[in-house]
Amino acid sequence: MSDKLTLDLSKKLNVLISLALRSLTDDREFNVKGKKKRGVGEQARYLANMGLEATDIAQILGAPLASVRTLLTPSQRK
8 A cells, every 4th residue: 555655646746846847947838749858868867866766757757768768878878
């Protein structure tokens, strides 16, 4: 029961963080399809430096998990 509660709280906090980031970056469109989101790399690294896991960062930024992991490991892209 505790794990389910923790997962629910995590999802809700991720939504709030996501909305706050969009507000701070003046992102007015929530359904941007087909367009590359600008600044995702910087935001991903910032959130990672704050101690968030890649799965949470992907949910917050609305980016694919594989992309976030790639952004967080630039030395492997060479």
